[in-house]
Amino acid sequence: METQGFAWKPVGLVAGASMALLLIVANRYGWHRDELYFLEAGKHLAWGYVDQPPFAPFVARVADAVAPDNLVVLRCLPALATAATIVFGALLAREMGGTRGAQVAAAGVVAGGGFVLGVGHLLSTAVFDLTAWMALLWLAARLLRTSDGRLWIAYGAVAGMSLLNKDLVVLLTASLAAGIIAARRWDVLRTRWLVVGVAAAAVIASPQLVWQARHDWPQFEMARVLSDRLGVENRVLLLPSQVLLVGVLLVFLLWRGVRWLRLDPAASRFQALLLAWPIGLVATLVTAGRPYYMLPLTVVVLIAGVVATAARGSLSRLRWWIVANAVLTIPVSLPLLPVSTLASSHVSDLNEGAAETVGWPELADQVASVVHGLPPDERAGVVVLAGSYGEAGAIDRFGPARNLPHAFSPHNHYWFFRRPTDDDATVVAVRWPVSSLRQWFASCEQVATIDNGLDVDNEVQGEPIAVCRGLRGHWTEVWPEMKFLS
Numbered sequence: 001m002e003t004q005g006f007a008w009k010p011v012g013l014v015a016g017a018s019m020a021l022l023l024i025v026a027n028r029y030g031w032h033r034d035e036l037y038f039l040e041a042g043k044h045l046a047w048g049y050v051d052q053p054p055f056a057p058f059v060a061r062v063a064d065a066v067a068p069d070n071l072v073v074l075r076c077l078p079a080l081a082t083a084a085t086i087v088f089g090a091l092l093a094r095e096m097g098g099t100r101g102a103q104v105a106a107a108g109v110v111a112g113g114g115f116v117l118g119v120g121h122l123l124s125t126a127v128f129d130l131t132a133w134m135a136l137l138w139l140a141a142r143l144l145r146t147s148d149g150r151l152w153i154a155y156g157a158v159a160g161m162s163l164l165n166k167d168l169v170v171l172l173t174a175s176l177a178a179g180i181i182a183a184r185r186w187d188v189l190r191t192r193w194l195v196v197g198v199a200a201a202a203v204i205a206s207p208q209l210v211w212q213a214r215h216d217w218p219q220f221e222m223a224r225v226l227s228d229r230l231g232v233e234n235r236v237l238l239l240p241s242q243v244l245l246v247g248v249l250l251v252f253l254l255w256r257g258v259r260w261l262r263l264d265p266a267a268s269r270f271q272a273l274l275l276a277w278p279i280g281l282v283a284t285l286v287t288a289g290r291p292y293y294m295l296p297l298t299v300v301v302l303i304a305g306v307v308a309t310a311a312r313g314s315l316s317r318l319r320w321w322i323v324a325n326a327v328l329t330i331p332v333s334l335p336l337l338p339v340s341t342l343a344s345s346h347v348s349d350l351n352e353g354a355a356e357t358v359g360w361p362e363l364a365d366q367v368a369s370v371v372h373g374l375p376p377d378e379r380a381g382v383v384v385l386a387g388s389y390g391e392a393g394a395i396d397r398f399g400p401a402r403n404l405p406h407a408f409s410p411h412n413h414y415w416f417f418r419r420p421t422d423d424d425a426t427v428v429a430v431r432w433p434v435s436s437l438r439q440w441f442a443s444c445e446q447v448a449t450i451d452n453g454l455d456v457d458n459e460v461q462g463e464p465i466a467v468c469r470g471l472r473g474h475w476t477e478v479w480p481e482m483k484f485l486s
Contacts, residue, residue: 003145007100011090014107015083021334022079022120026072028335029357032122033459035074036360036393039064041413048211049413050218050485055165056125063123069397074123081131082120086110088134093303095141096270102310106303108322109253110134113302114329115245115295118351121334125166126292132162133172133296137273140176141300144269149191156197160204167219168293171283175297179276222412223287225485231288238284241291242298244350247325253305254298260308261301267308273300343455356390356459359452363391363430363460364398366448370428370465371404378426385468387431388486389414391460395430410482419479423471431463440478442470 031039042061047054059077067073086107093106110116119127135158143151162169180188202209212219227234243251261267261274277297284293309318331337332350335357342355371382384399384407386392392409399407407430408420420427429437429444437444448465452458471478 003094003097004099004103006091006094007103010104011087011107014104014111015086018086018111018117019079019083022075022082022117023072025121025334025336026075026079029339029354031071031360031394031397032353032357033390033393035060035123036397037389037414038123040393040396040417044417046211047207048215050215051222051412052125053164053166053208055128056123060123075121078120078123078127081127082116085116085131085134088131088138089299089303092134092138092141092300093307095138095145096304096307097266098307099310101315102307105310105315105318105322106306108319108326109250109302109306110299112322112326112329113246113250114333115292117330118333118353122353128165129162129168130296132158132165132169134299136162136169136172137296137300141270141273143188144185144272147187149188149193152191152193152197153200156200157204160201163201163205164208171280171289171293172296175276175280175283176272178279179272179274182275182279183272185272222485227288229486234288234290235285238281238291242294245292245295246298246302247329249321249325249328250302253302253309255305256308257301257303257305261304264308267304270304277301340454343457355456358454358456359458359460360394361398362452363394363450364402364404366450366465367395367428367430368399368402368404370447370467374426374467381422381425383408383420383422383425383427385409385427385429385432387411387429387463388459391430410479410484412485415479415483420475423474427468429466429468431460432466434464434466437466437468440472440482441468442472444468
């Protein structure tokens with residue numbers, strides 16, 4: 001199969017426009033709870049954490065060094081990664097034999113699906129995962145087309161770098177391997193370069209893997225906890241989410257992609273990609289993974305549908321569907337609407353991340369009001385105890401300007417950052433049920449209710465702020481009891 005020349009200029013225009021849009025809205029609404037966590041984790045750099053590898057905290061550390069507390073700078077690399085994801089989508093279409101028009105359409109499909117831009121708005125592990133997965137799928141398509149085993153080296157290098165961001169690349173690689181075996185593409189497996197690729201991945205990822213091994217592989221426990229908490233929801237939403245994440249108006253492309261990959265002789269070399277898709281979905285279902293984990297494989301089938309549509313000469317009509325899909329999905333995915341609409345519309349139902357980017361300065365204000373209302377002798381050594389890394393990160397980010405001390409939280413890796421030492425200190429507990437606090441304190445009283453002032457229903461809205469006194473025992477004993485993952 002011969003490939004077309006790559007449409008660098010129009011594809012670059014789609015990717016560049018998407019990146020520009022992300023940077024324009026980068027400062028809208030506010031910080032996400034995960035970004036606040038990464039910001040603090042970046043101040044405690046390590047090769048691993050109980051809930052993630054080191055890359056996202058490292059990015060936050062670099063951004064904070066360049067421009068402290070600047071959201072636009074923090075979100076620059078995610079915007080660039082999103083542009084790269086779009087380009088890899090177009091390259092994948094080219095690898096499948098797509099015309100220059102099909103390549104541009106594929107770039108539009110990736111950008112306009114909504115989820116890619118929505119994830120690209122924030123610093124998250126998912127945004128870099130998408131880029132790495134699309135790069136790996138492009139390499140896999142090229143390998144399937146050319147049978148050039150040396151591509152395993154590049155695959156291994158990208159997979160190794162991806163392991164420094166998230167361990168999910170193992171799921172993708174296992175799905176692809178199963179698809180290749182099911183398609184009987186022994187020509188791409190019988191090569192010494194496969195061993196070299198595996199070695200490259202292991203070497204690049206070794207610092208993170210060694211850290212996990214030395215700490216008894218805490219991410220396995222983290223995965224188990226998440227499966228227990230979200231397993232039913234994830235399984236129910238897995239298939240519907242594939243439709244929602246790519247855009248409802250483009251679902252017909254999935255059917256075209258399946259037919260083309262399965263029946264067209266021109267696509268016979270890429271059947272392993274089609275077979276990997278249901279295998280990956282089943283693996284995600286069994287492990288109760290998040291629905292977006294398999295999105296890149298879904299996008300592969302979608303792009304195959306674009307290539308098939310172009311081959312039928314129906315590309316001009318497809319462009320209108322792509323534009324219409326983008327018009328529907330982008331306002332939900334990005335903070336384009338006034339923040340006040342989050343309370344009155346269904347945007348936050350479709351994009352939960354948006355709701356988690358509001359109310360953090362207001363939270364710090366309320367905590368400061370409680371702390372500064374304490375008697376002077378209690379105020380001097382007060383312990384601010386947060387129920388999750390989001391609230392702790394918000395207090396550490398916005399608290400210094402309000403004369404608040406650093407926050408403590410036993411949630412995930414925040415537990416390791418610092419622990420209280422003053423057994424006699426008064427505790428201001430944020431987002432803790434008073435009933436559960438009483439097992440550790442002689443007295444606890446709710447003194448305020450968190451209110452973001454916008455009536456936006458997020459994780460912390462309506463949660464209590466309590467004042468506790470009389471620690472039962474010592475922090476060296478209580479702190480391990482409080483520790484939890486979620």
